[in-house]
Amino acid sequence: xxxxxxxxSARDALRGDLILPGDESFEAARRPWNxxxxxxxxxxxVPVDVDDLRTLLQAARDxxxxxxxxxxxxxxxxxxxxxxxxxxxxxDELSVDLGSGVVRxxxxxxxxxxxxxxxxxxxxxxxxTSPVVAVAGYTLGGGHSWFSRxxxxxxxxxxxxxxxxxxxxxxxxDDDSDPELMWALRGAGGxxxxxxxxxxxxxxxxxxxxxxxxxxxxxxGSVMRAVRDLSAEAPASLNVFVSSMRMPxxxxxxxxxxxxxxLTVQALSxxxxxxxxxxRVRAAGTVRREVSGATSPKTVAASSGExxxxxxxxxxxxxxxxxxxxxxxxxxxxxxxxxxxxIMGIDIRMLGxxxxxxxxAGFATLQGVGWLLHALVPVFPGVPSEPGEASMAGFxxxxxxxxxxQTVPTFLxxxxxxxxxxxxxxxDRLRDVRAAADPESLIHExxxxx
Numbered sequence: 001x002x003x004x005x006x007x008x009s010a011r012d013a014l015r016g017d018l019i020l021p022g023d024e025s026f027e028a029a030r031r032p033w034n035x036x037x038x039x040x041x042x043x044x045x046v047p048v049d050v051d052d053l054r055t056l057l058q059a060a061r062d063x064x065x066x067x068x069x070x071x072x073x074x075x076x077x078x079x080x081x082x083x084x085x086x087x088x089x090x091x092d093e094l095s096v097d098l099g100s101g102v103v104r105x106x107x108x109x110x111x112x113x114x115x116x117x118x119x120x121x122x123x124x125x126x127x128x129t130s131p132v133v134a135v136a137g138y139t140l141g142g143g144h145s146w147f148s149r150x151x152x153x154x155x156x157x158x159x160x161x162x163x164x165x166x167x168x169x170x171x172x173x174d175d176d177s178d179p180e181l182m183w184a185l186r187g188a189g190g191x192x193x194x195x196x197x198x199x200x201x202x203x204x205x206x207x208x209x210x211x212x213x214x215x216x217x218x219x220x221g222s223v224m225r226a227v228r229d230l231s232a233e234a235p236a237s238l239n240v241f242v243s244s245m246r247m248p249x250x251x252x253x254x255x256x257x258x259x260x261x262x263l264t265v266q267a268l269s270x271x272x273x274x275x276x277x278x279x280r281v282r283a284a285g286t287v288r289r290e291v292s293g294a295t296s297p298k299t300v301a302a303s304s305g306e307x308x309x310x311x312x313x314x315x316x317x318x319x320x321x322x323x324x325x326x327x328x329x330x331x332x333x334x335x336x337x338x339x340x341x342x343i344m345g346i347d348i349r350m351l352g353x354x355x356x357x358x359x360x361a362g363f364a365t366l367q368g369v370g371w372l373l374h375a376l377v378p379v380f381p382g383v384p385s386e387p388g389e390a391s392m393a394g395f396x397x398x399x400x401x402x403x404x405x406q407t408v409p410t411f412l413x414x415x416x417x418x419x420x421x422x423x424x425x426x427x428d429r430l431r432d433v434r435a436a437a438d439p440e441s442l443i444h445e446x447x448x449x450x
Contacts, residue, residue, distance in 0.1 A: 006063035007043050013055050016048040032076030036312035036379045041080040048090040053194055054168050060442045068444035069190045071108050071134035083444050091196050101202040107136035107195050115301045123202040124297040126157045130306035140189020142364030142408035147203045149239045149353030150270050155186035155364045157201040163193040166438040184433040186362025187409055191446045192437040207272035211292035217261035219285025220332045226284035228323050236353030237271035244346040312379035316392040318399045319407035320371040327402050334398045342388035345376040369404040417447045
């Protein structure tokens with residue numbers, strides 16, 4: 001049957017909404033979180049329950065279409081012709097078992113709600129840096145967080161999932177009932193079934209301590225070396241992010257940061273104060289600003305500086321096997337070149353710890369990877385895109401020599417596939433799991449190349 005005819009019939013059968021091209025709200029509904037990415041789906045569905053999802057599966061079957069689940073629009077990868085984007089806002093269950101340290105969340109729940117619910121409990125969520133990202137998309141895509149050295153990837157903490165299979169069966173799945181599907185859900189989640197809820201381990205944080213040290217850009221190399229040296233002996237309880245910022249000379253920015261470059265080191269310890277470990281970093285340059293002391297997951301989430309509304313932006317990520325002196329020198333020399341002005345921020349995350357010893361089998365892994373980097377290129381109206389594209393290409397080139405063989409799916413950029421996240425055997429295994437779970441290919445394949 002013709003796609004539009006099938007979708008018109010499905011709209012009549014749904015309790016929720018099905019927004020079609022030509023509807024007044026379609027242009028806003030189709031947009032992903034990153035407004036720099038264009039996607040043109042056949043429709044946008046907002047189901048209210050599992051029966052609505054079953055109706056959508058049947059519509060996809062009748063029309064030869066696919067369903068692409070995007071709880072909040074994060075992680076969009078581009079054009080979705082003949083696909084129905086599915087928003088999961090109505091799946092908003094949130095229940096916490098403090099005794100066992102487990103949270104159950106619906107696939108429409110955002111991390112901010114979980115963080116808020118845990119404040120003051122001595123538990124933290126293995127959440128990403130942005131509180132507005134959906135728990136499901138983050139966890140099923142691997143997910144690297146402030147607590148990943150302590151507790152592993154977000155996907156490592158996935159205990160169970162409630163999955164609607166393409167045949168309409170809706171059930172709880174765990175490692176005992178379907179280990180192959182769980183392996184795929186941990187990193188490639190949304191392409192093997194529609195996940196309606198997740199059961200996730202929490203992170204014990206009886207003594208959470210943090211510090212933020214800001215240095216001048218001139219100290220970047222020596223400070224980064226100190227952080228690199230710290231990584232060799234840092235306990236798994238210590239998580240470290242480094243941020244290199246180059247602010248534009250824009251009148252809307254505060255005077256103290258306008259047109260300036262600086263380096264910030266943020267450390268978060270789940271085992272209380274770590275001043276003795278951080279001292280060598282502190283001594284590697286002149287500290288212009290320091291904030292240290294007991295903290296909480298809510299405070300950490302609030303300090304992320306992540307956008308809270310959809311916004312355009314581009315970026316490029318790199319996973320590194322190592323970070324030697326030559327690479328540090330090359331990176332910051334590249335960073336300071338006048339023509340690299342499009343890169344506003346470079347985020348550098350220390351890996352290791354629990355990431356090297358995953359508790360559960362999953363497609364997503366950063367085992368053996370040393371560092372995870374991301375360069376941010378904001379998109380401004382009227383500003384040509386070519387300089388930003390050139391800067392991102394240069395960023396990749398500078399780091400190519402020490403690039404790791406795999407990265408995590410949530411750090412893939414537009415046009416990149418899951419082949420960057422696993423070896424050929426893992427990709428073949430993933431295809432086999434997908435074929436068994438969705439033999440009719442009713443669920444969009446996402447970043448898994450055919």
